[in-house]
Amino acid sequence: xxxxxxxxxxxxxxxxxxxxxxxxxxxxxxxxxxxxxxxxxxxxxxxxxxxxxxxxxxxxxxxxxxxxxxxxxxxxxxxxxxxxxxxxxxxxxxxxxxxxxxxxxxxxxxxxxxxxxxxxxxxxxxxxxxxxxxxxxxxxxxxxxxxxxxxxxxxxxxxxxxxxxxxxxxxxxxxxxxxxxxxxxxxxxxxxxxxxxxxxxxxxxxxxxxxxxxxxxxxxxxxxxxxxxxxxxxxxxxxxxxxxxxxxxxxxxxxxxxxxxxxxxxxxxxxxxxxxxxxxxxxxxxxxxxxxxxxxxxxxxxxxxxxxxxxxxxxxxxxxxxxxxxxxxxxxxxxxxxxxxxxxxxxxxxxxxxxxxxxxxxxxxxxxxxxxxxxxxxxxxxxxxxxxxxxxxxxxxxxxxxxxxxxxxxxxxxxxxxxxxxxxxxxxxxxxxxxxxxxxxxxxxxxxxxxxxxxxxxxxxxxxxxxxxxxxxxxxxx
Amino acid sequence: xxxxxxxxxxxxxxxxxxxxxxxxxxxxxxxxxxxxxxxxxxxxxxxxxxxxxxxxxxxxxxxxxxxxxxxxxxxxxxxxxxxxxxxxxxxxxxxxxxxxxxxxxxxxxxx
Numbered sequence: 001x002x003x004x005x006x007x008x009x010x011x012x013x014x015x016x017x018x019x020x021x022x023x024x025x026x027x028x029x030x031x032x033x034x035x036x037x038x039x040x041x042x043x044x045x046x047x048x049x050x051x052x053x054x055x056x057x058x059x060x061x062x063x064x065x066x067x068x069x070x071x072x073x074x075x076x077x078x079x080x081x082x083x084x085x086x087x088x089x090x091x092x093x094x095x096x097x098x099x100x101x102x103x104x105x106x107x108x109x110x111x112x113x114x115x116x117x118x119x120x121x122x123x124x125x126x127x128x129x130x131x132x133x134x135x136x137x138x139x140x141x142x143x144x145x146x147x148x149x150x151x152x153x154x155x156x157x158x159x160x161x162x163x164x165x166x167x168x169x170x171x172x173x174x175x176x177x178x179x180x181x182x183x184x185x186x187x188x189x190x191x192x193x194x195x196x197x198x199x200x201x202x203x204x205x206x207x208x209x210x211x212x213x214x215x216x217x218x219x220x221x222x223x224x225x226x227x228x229x230x231x232x233x234x235x236x237x238x239x240x241x242x243x244x245x246x247x248x249x250x251x252x253x254x255x256x257x258x259x260x261x262x263x264x265x266x267x268x269x270x271x272x273x274x275x276x277x278x279x280x281x282x283x284x285x286x287x288x289x290x291x292x293x294x295x296x297x298x299x300x301x302x303x304x305x306x307x308x309x310x311x312x313x314x315x316x317x318x319x320x321x322x323x324x325x326x327x328x329x330x331x332x333x334x335x336x337x338x339x340x341x342x343x344x345x346x347x348x349x350x351x352x353x354x355x356x357x358x359x360x361x362x363x364x365x366x367x368x369x370x371x372x373x374x375x376x377x378x379x380x381x382x383x384x385x386x387x388x389x390x391x392x393x394x395x396x397x398x399x400x401x402x403x404x405x406x407x408x409x410x411x412x413x414x415x416x417x418x419x420x421x422x423x424x425x426x427x428x429x430x431x432x433x434x435x436x437x438x439x440x441x442x443x444x445x446x447x448x449x450x451x452x453x454x455x456x457x458x459x460x461x462x463x464x465x466x467x468x469x470x471x472x473x474x475x476x477x478x
Numbered sequence: 479x480x481x482x483x484x485x486x487x488x489x490x491x492x493x494x495x496x497x498x499x500x501x502x503x504x505x506x507x508x509x510x511x512x513x514x515x516x517x518x519x520x521x522x523x524x525x526x527x528x529x530x531x532x533x534x535x536x537x538x539x540x541x542x543x544x545x546x547x548x549x550x551x552x553x554x555x556x557x558x559x560x561x562x563x564x565x566x567x568x569x570x571x572x573x574x575x576x577x578x579x580x581x582x583x584x585x586x587x588x589x
Contacts, residue, residue: 033564034566047496047497047512047513048496048512049493050489050492050494051491051492051493051494052490052492053491055490104565104566105557105559105564105565106565125542125546126542135531135536137526137527138480140542141541141543143543143544144541144544144563147543147563148518148540148543152514152521153483153484153489153493153511154483154514154518154522155481155483156481157480158480179484180488180489243527243537270481271480271481281546386538386541386547386549387549389531389532389533389534420559421549424547425542425546457559
């Protein structure tokens, strides 16, 4: 019987696990969080029951049925608070997946498994572009505000400014409102002409994705009813405060996101939520040896196979596409990983859904690209790498004075991207600033900030305690 | 008041009864709801920062909220580098601000 290891218990991972079980594989799902559901279905712990938690979620029923089916299935093991800290490739092509579990960031137990098939569904995290003052307490990623609202019932502020780009700003605003925060403004950097051109063009392509359109329309209606000012072609260009956020300066942005002088306006607030799209969590795919696309997502074929034999990918690591695409890709990945074919009737609906929602995802991506001139709102002393406190001026000076064309040497000279987060937050911004490019930067040494052989920090003591050379199938439960 | 817990009486999810959890941070006790993270309990009490950076000595707290950025690391019961947004608050937990000084030159540190 095939052993399938699924990494990530969000929509894609859960759908993969369910499909792999349906096809008869033994499945183990792991997730670093305490509860399944991923960021999309992040929810309250069992110790906090409520009457109507579903009002905070979309497709809550889909999550409940996936979860119940998997939890009651003896052929499926779900291990939460379990993290892959490294993946190693052996000479024979097999992959050793190194896990750590136990208290988060506490004393952990390690285990190494060698699965027959691996499904990566590691998702994405928010990208927040550096802005002067963005290190002040009270500045959060948009995802943090939502995580606190949905997973803890906390409003991150009283008067909140939401800024960035993309449709994710809508659900974040809705979550803040449901938590009792006052959203004093939502500032979308993209311009209405661009958004209209890409959202509304070729409407026949969106047939079947109509509930996504009505979901977006619902958010727009919510804004109008709730009188949340929603401005397009605007951005937060500076955040003010001494020990915590006190105000922001917003300004009109041109088509490339350069602030237009003379349009600045100061708005008092006590929290700022930034979300400039998403960064896929690629380190495990990179460690496994999976090829990436030019846009820096995991390359998959029509069966969700990566370039590495036995390794599949689904969800936001293949493209930022939202929950429907993630569910469809996950189902196909799990089914094929367990020995099925994507042509099988059992996954026909998933195949159709994937094609439909992939088009929707492409459209959102082209409506909300990162503007080429975003860095013009930086000041010399604006921190870019939050961990190592490297500012924009230093990056510019080092890039100029060393004339280095290799990313590795630039990183070592500036220390940008070498801190605890390993460049997860600043990586792409650092690449763009050092290379002077606005898209996917290319360096002479071929390096990127996506490669992180140690995918999660581990204490030396935990490693020292690890038994040598114990490899188990994913279903060995110690 | 800025960061705060949602008022259960006004919460649209109609929450059931909860248990309190108490942690200590910088000598003060803070009460949250059992099941909340260390970051959640602190934010519920409008505490926004619990780390001081090494170079600029600036305050930091929650940023990404999902365990990616490591900005929120704190010392819990003597154990360093614990992400406050990922660690569930346990009753009686002693939480300390983390401030890692940059290494000093041997000549300056000596004697």
